[in-house]
Amino acid sequence: MHAAEFLYRLGDPRTLPIALDAWDAANEAGRYNIMVVLTGVAPQVGEVAAEAARPRLEAIRERADTGPKTRALIGRVIDALGA
Numbered sequence: 001m002h003a004a005e006f007l008y009r010l011g012d013p014r015t016l017p018i019a020l021d022a023w024d025a026a027n028e029a030g031r032y033n034i035m036v037v038l039t040g041v042a043p044q045v046g047e048v049a050a051e052a053a054r055p056r057l058e059a060i061r062e063r064a065d066t067g068p069k070t071r072a073l074i075g076r077v078i079d080a081l082g083a
Contacts, residue, residue: 004033008040015041016053023060028067035073042080050081057081 007015019034061074
């Protein structure tokens with residue numbers, strides 16, 4: 001989890017599309033780590049990128065293969081992106 005912690009603390013908004021593109025290739029532990037990273041990134045994301053990411057995050061949250069802990073983190077990321 002060291003890489004996820006580093007990226008979380010870095011909070012670089014350029015991580016958002018890269019992380020979402022990696023979603024399908026990741027296992028559940030990797031998906032959870034992606035959301036850990038995005039909880040640190042989301043507050044730094046601009047409005048345009050947030051608008052683009054929100055529907056994709058909501059779709060991922062509703063997928064049957066998304067675990068409950070990951071689903072909860074997705075909600076935090078969506079909230080941090082703002083409405």
